[in-house]
Amino acid sequence: MSDKDLDKLSIDTLRLLAVDAIERAKNGHPGAPMALSPLAYLLFTRYMKHDPVDFKWTDRDRFVLSNGHASMLQYGSLFLSGYDVSLDDLKLFREWHSKAPGHPEYGFTPGVEVTTGPLGQGFAMAVGLAIAEKHLGAVYNKPDMPIVDHRTYCIVGDGCLMEGISHEAASLAGTLKLNKLIVFYDDNLISLDGPTELSYTENVTERFNAYGWHVQMVDDGEDLKKLAQAIEIAKEETQKPSLIRVRTIIGYGSPKAGTKSVHGEMLGKENTRKTKEFFGWDPDKDFVVPEEALKNWRQAQTKGAEAHAKWNELFDKYKTAHPEAAAEFDRVIKQELPKDAFKDLKPFPTDKPIATRTAGNVALEAIGKNVPELMGGAADLTSSTKTIFKASPSFADDPKGRNIFFGVREFGMCAAVNGMAAHGGFIPFGSTFFVFSDYARSAIRMAALMSVHSLFVFTHDSIGLGADGPTHQPIEHLMALRAIPQLTDFRPADANETNACWQLAVERKSASFMALSRQDLPVIDAEKYNVTEGPRKGAYVLVEQETPDVIVVATGSEVSLVLQTLPKFEEAGIKARVISMPSFAIFEEQDEEYKNSIFPHGVPKVAVEAGASMGWWKYVGRDGQIIGVDKFGASAPGPEVLAKYGFTPENIVKAAQTAMGK
Numbered sequence: 001m002s003d004k005d006l007d008k009l010s011i012d013t014l015r016l017l018a019v020d021a022i023e024r025a026k027n028g029h030p031g032a033p034m035a036l037s038p039l040a041y042l043l044f045t046r047y048m049k050h051d052p053v054d055f056k057w058t059d060r061d062r063f064v065l066s067n068g069h070a071s072m073l074q075y076g077s078l079f080l081s082g083y084d085v086s087l088d089d090l091k092l093f094r095e096w097h098s099k100a101p102g103h104p105e106y107g108f109t110p111g112v113e114v115t116t117g118p119l120g121q122g123f124a125m126a127v128g129l130a131i132a133e134k135h136l137g138a139v140y141n142k143p144d145m146p147i148v149d150h151r152t153y154c155i156v157g158d159g160c161l162m163e164g165i166s167h168e169a170a171s172l173a174g175t176l177k178l179n180k181l182i183v184f185y186d187d188n189l190i191s192l193d194g195p196t197e198l199s200y201t202e203n204v205t206e207r208f209n210a211y212g213w214h215v216q217m218v219d220d221g222e223d224l225k226k227l228a229q230a231i232e233i234a235k236e237e238t239q240k241p242s243l244i245r246v247r248t249i250i251g252y253g254s255p256k257a258g259t260k261s262v263h264g265e266m267l268g269k270e271n272t273r274k275t276k277e278f279f280g281w282d283p284d285k286d287f288v289v290p291e292e293a294l295k296n297w298r299q300a301q302t303k304g305a306e307a308h309a310k311w312n313e314l315f316d317k318y319k320t321a322h323p324e325a326a327a328e329f330d331r332v333i334k335q336e337l338p339k340d341a342f343k344d345l346k347p348f349p350t351d352k353p354i355a356t357r358t359a360g361n362v363a364l365e366a367i368g369k370n371v372p373e374l375m376g377g378a379a380d381l382t383s384s385t386k387t388i389f390k391a392s393p394s395f396a397d398d399p400k401g402r403n404i405f406f407g408v409r410e411f412g413m414c415a416a417v418n419g420m421a422a423h424g425g426f427i428p429f430g431s432t433f434f435v436f437s438d439y440a441r442s443a444i445r446m447a448a449l450m451s452v453h454s455l456f457v458f459t460h461d462s463i464g465l466g467a468d469g470p471t472h473q474p475i476e477h478l479m480a481l482r483a484i485p486q487l488t489d490f491r492p493a494d495a496n497e498t499n500a501c502w503q504l505a506v507e508r509k510s511a512s513f514m515a516l517s518r519q520d521l522p523v524i525d526a527e528k529y530n531v532t533e534g535p536r537k538g539a540y541v542l543v544e545q546e547t548p549d550v551i552v553v554a555t556g557s558e559v560s561l562v563l564q565t566l567p568k569f570e571e572a573g574i575k576a577r578v579i580s581m582p583s584f585a586i587f588e589e590q591d592e593e594y595k596n597s598i599f600p601h602g603v604p605k606v607a608v609e610a611g612a613s614m615g616w617w618k619y620v621g622r623d624g625q626i627i628g629v630d631k632f633g634a635s636a637p638g639p640e641v642l643a644k645y646g647f648t649p650e651n652i653v654k655a656a657q658t659a660m661g662k
Contacts, residue, residue, distance in 0.1 A: 032070035035248035051304035066122025067157035080297035120163030128419020138399035168412025174212030221248035359495035361386035376429035414443035421452035434458035447511035469635030488512035493559030538587025604659035
């Protein structure tokens with residue numbers, strides 16, 4: 001068999017596996033896999049540096065299928081090239097607990113680097129992967145010892161590039177000169193609604209040129225020679241990320257080719273037969289994997305093992321020549337914290353109030369001294385969110401720098417943070433005002449879905465920020481983000497709780513967010529109160545009263561308000577237990593005995609939080625009282641807004657009396 005014939009057989013094997021899997025599942029997206037099989041074949045067998053047998057090898061190239069609905073393209077490529085994905089797994093496409101779910105899922109299918117499907121996010125996470133590679137290479141590579149030297153390959157579709165996040169991601173990538181990022185645009189002129197000219201007529205080449213990308217056009221996605229030439233040219237680029245436009249025919253080889261109906265519908269029995277006949281295959285057989293094709297694809301295992309072994313030899317030499325750097329590199333890749341990670345976290349004195357955003361910067365700097373993998377920035381708000389390492393350069397100026405100036409790109413920022421976290425070697429963070437978490441919610445959700453160690457730092461956390469008014473005052477945001485599964489919430493009461501929350505966020509290795517105050521808050525005495533260890537339980541007793549008449553629970557800035565109310569309680573003859581609850585998620589992890597000790601049955605309860613009341617009823621009960629915010633804010637000085645909305649000692653006492661039936 002000639003090389004050309006073997007290439008065709010190998011490509012068509014991938015194409016028809018996708019057709020058969022989707023046909024068996026009775027749903028899926030055959031069009032893109034059928035069109036992109038030549039490109040995937042080239043990448044997985046010739047260009048990507050990867051080890052299918054040990055798919056977590058640190059210096060592997062990363063592959064991201066941003067248009068994740070084309071998932072059978074990826075699953076088929078993983079199976080054929082020798083990953084731990086079987087033919088039986090493909091036959092269970094979209095079935096319960098299959099390794100081939102509807103869209104690629106990180107941590108579920110070997111070889112899937114990030115979860116994709118929400119269009120455009122894969123592209124932005126690929127930017128994060130490329131940032132990670134560039135920073136690690138700058139920090140750890142030594143002359144003649146490039147232990148970090150890999151590329152990120154990403155496929156995007158029309159839908160990905162229509163999404164606003166693609167503009168944010170592409171602009172950032174060009175600014176940061178991520179030359180090891182190579183993106184393939186599946187330019188097939190068809191979207192789900194019909195021809196792309198209905199909604200998408202921009203000049204993509206000029207658009208990406210303007211972003212500072214190197215752009216090429218391959219006019220025939222079936223031409224392996226042209227595809228290979230474009231990839232070779234892209235690999236030689238040293239200053240710019242690369243976009244390769246590939247003109248394809250969606251559903252190539254099927255009677256539905258070039259039409260919108262092949263995008264998200266199975267071909268159907270008769271069209272499947274005709275498609276197989278087009279490629280010269282037996283129409284009565286499915287899931288056929290010719291031995292010659294499989295053997296050809298499986299060369300990826302041999303090449304991968306050789307490349308991996310060569311890297312191991314290099315790293316052994318590196319360990320001998322640079323033992324300290326090697327030990328640190330090994331540690332950060334394994335996500336192991338140094339023993340002294342938190343030695344510079346010091347309690348805050350109580351002599352003057354401090355905003356938790358300011359305390360957060362002190363904590364960030366203290367932890368960052370000993371945890372170099374802590375890296376990130378803000379969406380053009382570092383001076384406000386205080387998320388910056390003062391002694392470090394910017395990543396844009398020096399890739400060793402730990403400060404990333406993301407620009408006003410909240411969604412792109414948070415998705416890039418997820419890519420950095422998925423890459424490994426980082427505890428990345430992104431920051432903006434809390435109200436703007438709405439712009440990035442889908443990426444925050446993705447961080448939780450993937451269970452990656454992404455940190456999101458949100459400041460200006462309530463109506464207490466004041467005169468900027470309702471457009472900048474978050475109301476529903478706390479409860480909305482608390483509703484996301486697997487996402488840890490932190491709303492610390494003061495500077496010392498902020499220390500504790502930052503430590504927990506770094507320790508937990510899961511996605512989390514912080515809601516921090518703009519306004520200064522009294523510092524709670526760390527020796528008198530359990531503000532250092534208490535947050536480890538999510539909620540804890542701050543002030544205890546023997547046989548309390550009422551339990552008052554609060555978070556964030558409202559905790560100090562409740563403490564200020566204690567004299568009023570005494571005047572009213574009320575014994576109040578005060579609970580600080582910096583994290584709903586962590587509290588829910590505790591056993592029932594502990595939960596009941598915090599919120600015992602039969603004791604009236606009041607919750608105080610400057611946000612939506614929804615969610616608090618679980619803790620205070622139907623007869624409890626909530627002082628919350630269930631309308632939009634107002635423009636006025638922060639203390640005045642809080643007072644007008646009922647956040648006063650007098651109103652807290654009144655709520656307690658109502659809860660007690662007085």
